[in-house]
Amino acid sequence: MADAVRRFISEAMADVTAARPAKAYAPSNIALSKYWGKRDAALNLPLNSSLSISLGDLGSHTAVAPSVSGQDEVLLNGAHLDPGSAFATRALRFADIFRAGKEIPLRIESENTIPTAAGLASSASGFAALTKALCAAFDLGLSETEMSRIARIGSGSAARSFWHGFVRWSKGEAADGWDSYGSRLNHTWDDLRIAIVPVNKGVKPQSSRDGMNHTVETSPLFAGWPAQAEADCAFIEQAILARDFAALGPRVEANALAMHATMIAARPPLAYLTEKSWNILSRLWQARTEGLEAYATMDAGPNVKLIFEARSEHEVLAIFPDAAVVEPFAKLSSAG
Ligand code: PMV
Numbered sequence: 001m002a003d004a005v006r007r008f009i010s011e012a013m014a015d016v017t018a019a020r021p022a023k024a025y026a027p028s029n030i031a032l033s034k035y036w037g038k039r040d041a042a043l044n045l046p047l048n049s050s051l052s053i054s055l056g057d058l059g060s061h062t063a064v065a066p067s068v069s070g071q072d073e074v075l076l077n078g079a080h081l082d083p084g085s086a087f088a089t090r091a092l093r094f095a096d097i098f099r100a101g102k103e104i105p106l107r108i109e110s111e112n113t114i115p116t117a118a119g120l121a122s123s124a125s126g127f128a129a130l131t132k133a134l135c136a137a138f139d140l141g142l143s144e145t146e147m148s149r150i151a152r153i154g155s156g157s158a159a160r161s162f163w164h165g166f167v168r169w170s171k172g173e174a175a176d177g178w179d180s181y182g183s184r185l186n187h188t189w190d191d192l193r194i195a196i197v198p199v200n201k202g203v204k205p206q207s208s209r210d211g212m213n214h215t216v217e218t219s220p221l222f223a224g225w226p227a228q229a230e231a232d233c234a235f236i237e238q239a240i241l242a243r244d245f246a247a248l249g250p251r252v253e254a255n256a257l258a259m260h261a262t263m264i265a266a267r268p269p270l271a272y273l274t275e276k277s278w279n280i281l282s283r284l285w286q287a288r289t290e291g292l293e294a295y296a297t298m299d300a301g302p303n304v305k306l307i308f309e310a311r312s313e314h315e316v317l318a319i320f321p322d323a324a325v326v327e328p329f330a331k332l333s334s335a336g
Contacts, residue, residue, distance in 0.1 A: 127154030
């Protein structure tokens with residue numbers, strides 16, 4: 001076993017020979033301060049810390065059960081996937097970290113309540129829910145911190161999807177990644193709102209994994225990113241603790257735009273934002289000159305997410321009528 005996390009799983013799995021049916025839910029999360037760039041590609045160890053807000057009922061429901069056919073099966077949103085497809089391969093490779101050569105055929109069934117691979121972080125909730133479901137199926141009894149470390153290997157941002165509310169993923173210093181995991185900020189903000197302004201619900205052209213590597217390898221602007229991102233993360237955490245939206249909003253938007261600037265400067269350039277995304281930003285910036293207090297953040301896809309407080313919701317919806325508003329601290333229904 002190559003590293004501490006894999007060694008930990010193999011010890012936890014030592015006596016396990018079978019799976020039992022288990023189900024889990026994990027919320028999607030939006031980074032207010034982004035993770036962009038890895039210091040270790042195999043372990044998904046980040047160059048900088050990041051901080052997110054979870055999206056409550058929007059996320060992934062995943063069921064793991066022994067496969068009656070004796071073959072691994074992967075279903076996404078009700079459809080059987082070709083075992084060789086990208087999604088199934090990633091899910092099964094992840095399950096292999098647990099099985100480590102043991103003959104335990106699995107049926108993995110995942111349902112997203114958010115569009116898959118449209119920059120709405122379905123990989124984060126997907127790998128977090130899969131980690132929870134696998135841990136329950138193998139009866140490992142692990143803590144959220146332990147599961148966060150494991151899920152990070154499937155998708156970095158999944159380390160932040162084990163909690164509702166604000167979650168900080170500290171980059172850690174250890175070469176084996178043991179100190180790189182998410183933890184919840186013990187702080188709520190009932191009035192905070194996130195709106196998803198849809199641009200395109202289709203699959204994005206380049207995965208965040210490939211986009212990140214390409215940017216780190218070729219963008220002359222990347223050198224300035226890790227220190228700036230670390231400073232942004234600390235600033236954003238303080239703004240949350242002080243419940244200071246006038247400090248929070250502008251820094252969230254600046255952080256996202258700086259990340260996209262590193263990509264645009266990559267060679268060849270990488271642009272997840274489309275003309276429609278830029279039009280939304282222009283309209284937002286115009287509305288801000290007229291007093292609107294809402295700010296934007298964008299990930300590895302064209303959709304724009306807005307952050308604002310409840311008092312601005314009416315105005316946001318008047319400008320962006322197709323926006324879906326999320327109340328991250330509302331009472332959760334099925335999410336659990
Ligand atoms: O977890 P990944 O490998 O899909 O990377 C996520 C990268 C961003 O969404 C762009 C930023 C973030 O912190 O979520």
